[in-house]
Amino acid sequence: MISIELIRKNPEVVKKAMKERGVEVDIEAIISLDLEKRRIQKELDDLKAEKNKVSKLIGQYKREGKDTTELFNSIKGKGEKIKELEESLKKKGEELEDLLYRIPNIPHESVPVGEDESFNKEIKRWGEIRDFDFEPLPHWDIGTGLDILDFERASKIVGARFVVYKGLGAKLERALINFMLETHIENGYTEILPPFIAKAESLYGTGNLPKFEEDLFKLKGTDWYLIPTAEVPLTNLHRNEILDEEKLPIRYVAYTPCFRSEAGSYGRDVRGIIRQHQFNKVELMTYAHPDNSYDELEFLTREAAKILELLELPYRVMALSTGDLGFSSARTDTLKSLPALILKIFRQEEQK
């Protein structure tokens, strides 16, 4: 969540950032709401100060055996007024918080400015894209042909957008997870195996709530959600903690399944294992000092790229433009590799 102080002090910075992201946010409305809220708080605090003073006097008078009726009379009706102000302060606070929760992060100055993905900037390219002297098959044909992916039986169990990994398919998935974990652990990341369920408060912490509730699976009759990414438990691991600066950076790696409702993406990437309701992910996460967090980001990106290099998969590193940036991200360097290739084949398929 963007702090109200930042908006108070630098409204222009925030406005400019929102414009670059292509997001409509009424900063002026937030500022005037904040002013109104503070005005109420001042009035309330003054009133409470008055009442507290009298209450203290009553205590003193009683101890000294003096008459207190006059004191009681002097604060008559104050209670109701206080309750009234408290209520309106609470309401203003909630309104303000709700608005603030819907403001995305301020992009870093190094992020290319542009309204959509066409403004993304390539910052690195690695490896050779293989040429085939035959027509390559999409992965779902290969997978079902080898009997290592089974989409139909998955759909029997649960429905569309799930897959059953079978035999060597299951083993391959497991081996990849393990390979990634081991590689990162060797390089100083601490492995975490977190709960795959998180409560609402945690989802607010990562910006998934309140704005993106429809992307999540909520467990009926509870305050629990299936995690859409390991980022949720990893970020909340240290929520409301003050970290010792000496111990930074704290580097974590976690394997978790991820669950996404993919609402609003019906008809997109409908075949294969690209856009599933459940998928496996090995996540890297670093808690770093703000002074060197962007160096740390580069370290982390290199670390992730290493996996692709070890697997001899060609890739590009793309800096996402302001218009393509995720909600809580100040900067995103994304690795485009195999998935992009699959998508390309898939989209060609789609056009036929």
Next chain:
RNA sequence: GGAGAGGUGGCUGAGUGGUUGAAAGCGGCGGUCUUGAAAACCGUUUUCCGGGCAACCGGAACGGGGGUUCGAAUCCCUCCCUCUCCGCCA
């Protein structure tokens, strides 16, 4: 599932409805002493919000929320969490 105990500052741990933001100890910080350190002694040490250029002033916080009261860490309700015992169980 049944029965019970408990949640207080960085930690341990007192606390009768009224100068208790909170004893004491530990830890931290500053100082005296010392060549330096330890010990001892003295002092100091919560956070958030608001107002103010500032010194400072006001408000809030004793697991969360609500209630009673002029006044709540203390009484009542409710939720959450931790621990112990019994039962059941992968």
